[in-house]
Amino acid sequence: MDEGIGSPGRSTRQQERQRAISEMVMAEGAVRIDQLAERFGTSQMTIHRDLDELEARGLVRKSRGVATALSSSLVESSDVYRTGQQQEEKADIARAALDFIEAGQAVFVDDSTTVLQLTKLLGSRTPLTVLTNVLTIMEELKDTRGISLVAIGGAYFNWCSAFMGSMTTDAIRKLRADVFVMSTAAIIDDVCFFQNQATVEVKRAMFESSATRILLADHTKFTKRALYALAPLAEFDAVIVDAKTSQEDIRRLSSRGVNVVVARPQSLHPQQSAG
Structure with a gap:
């Protein structure tokens, strides 16, 4: 179930989920957003919000329904991901x-x-x-x-x-x-x-x-x-x-x-x- 605004522990759960999402994406290189929603038992909209925050921090990229840690010709992957390669x-x-x-x-x-x-x-x-x-x-x-x-x-x-x-x-x-x-x-x-x-x-x-x-x-x-x-x-x-x-x-x-x-x-x- 999605966390409602103002729910107790929302910030902590959100941080833990975002950390787990970033670890999963970096481990696999690329993961579909619908897979992330299923894995973490939440809506795709919530996953999109999580990925927006992770992208703003330079940890992952979001494109066409996929979260990725891989670089493209225009975007470099994060140093967190590159360190493991x-x-x-x-x-x-x-x-x-x-x-x-x-x-x-x-x-x-x-x-x-x-x-x-x-x-x-x-x-x-x-x-x-x-x-x-x-x-x-x-x-x-x-x-x-x-x-x-x-x-x-x-x-x-x-x-x-x-x-x-x-x-x-x-x-x-x-x-x-x-x-x-x-x-x-x-x-x-x-x-x-x-x-x-x-x-x-x-x-x-x-x-x-x-x-x-x-x-x-x-x-x-x-x-x-x-x-x-x-x-x-x-x-x-x-x-x-x-x-x-x-x-x-x-x-x-x-x-x-x-x-x-x-x-x-x-x-x-x-x-x-x-x-």
Whole structure:
């Protein structure tokens, strides 16, 4: 039965249902709205209202009777969903990216979930100055000894847990870093693409304010679509991919002068001896 306005516990039940809906959609990628109504024993109208709130928070998308966590060429999926995808590959890429970070450097990092994996490893490269517009990375690094954190503000966007807009880009352009580490939503014709122009503007500002640019891209990026171009892969100092990336893609990029680094899977990393 639907909850009436003013019913006791309505807010708590609604929050619990919305959390369960978001978890279900993120686990399955896409779920029909009528399935959600049946699963939670409520009307489709109530589910629509729940999804409207979740969409406003950047957690899911609603389109043609389907709730989805998947990105399209126009809309990026939420960072909550992306964090759970290709976890092993992202971890492999992050370990490989750590080789490009040296103690004493200033490092720009973007809002990608692959870069988030890298930030968990930065404690081994201290002292470092990390510059970021990403709230989740700020939370990750704020108590890490040896890391000086430069937080870049602006207008906050839930779907990527990051600050963007003119205030953000203006602040970035006044800074200079040794390294910029970023990922991409899609690779089309060997060019980085994103679904959001504001995202491109922030990353472009970081790109232009850094001496060395490193791109992290798991194999799925070569099959995805997005609308706004950022830069050709040839403009990066290194492009780090995972071991599942096709040999055809690797050969093509190498032939075009791209410095392609293939991250070794964790299972192939030498184990430390017991003593």
